[in-house]
Amino acid sequence: MSLEQKINQDIKAAMIAKDNAKLRGLRAIKAAILLAKTEKTQVEELSEDAEIKVLQKLAKQRKESGDIYKNQNRDDLYQIEIEELQVIEEYLPKQLDRTAIEEVVKGIIAEVGATSIKEMGKVMGAANQKLAGQADGRTVSEVVKGLLS
Structure with a gap:
């Protein structure tokens, strides 16, 4: 099962569970995958490496945005970024220490x-x-x- 199929299933489950934080993160992943697919001249499926790179890019964006919000004392926006980051990290390979x-x-x-x-x-x-x-x-x-x- 590809990452995109897994994300679609998880979006349905998050909708049923009414888990808004998870749903936001999953929708961000789905949007990034669709964007990457259209950039790669209409490919049907992204390679696993390409999927990981998309997820890493999203995670990096969330970390940087979270840091900025934290420095500006915007805890409400910081919390949103951290929640989305946690969802994205679930789909990334385990990070080495x-x-x-x-x-x-x-x-x-x-x-x-x-x-x-x-x-x-x-x-x-x-x-x-x-x-x-x-x-x-x-x-x-x-x-x-x-x-x-």
């Missing part, structure tokens, strides 16, 4: 043979491929910098 990311990056550094910060690009390219959907790019970058410097 920092120690697990460090272990993967150490293996990549050894594999690539990187010894200095100048070779960060090689390591980041391999790390982004290996950790796609499992780790935030900013966190991976911080770990790579820390290990290479």
Whole structure:
């Protein structure tokens, strides 16, 4: 079952349960998937990687908006963003913690043979491929910098 089919089923369930917070998040996911499909020249189904990228983009947007609202003391809007973020994260692959990311990056550094910060690009390219959907790019970058410097 594709992500889009699962989202459609979950939207129906949220409507029946009258769960407005979940319904908002699910509708945002559905809208983003439909938009991504139309951008990709009328494809029938998005690949799993493309679906994950769409979800990551939505999650990142919600986190950034939530931070802005929190800084501006808009707790009502902050709460909405956090509720939607929680719904979106349910459909993302489990995120690795920092120690697990460090272990993967150490293996990549050894594999690539990187010894200095100048070779960060090689390591980041391999790390982004290996950790796609499992780790935030900013966190991976911080770990790579820390290990290479």
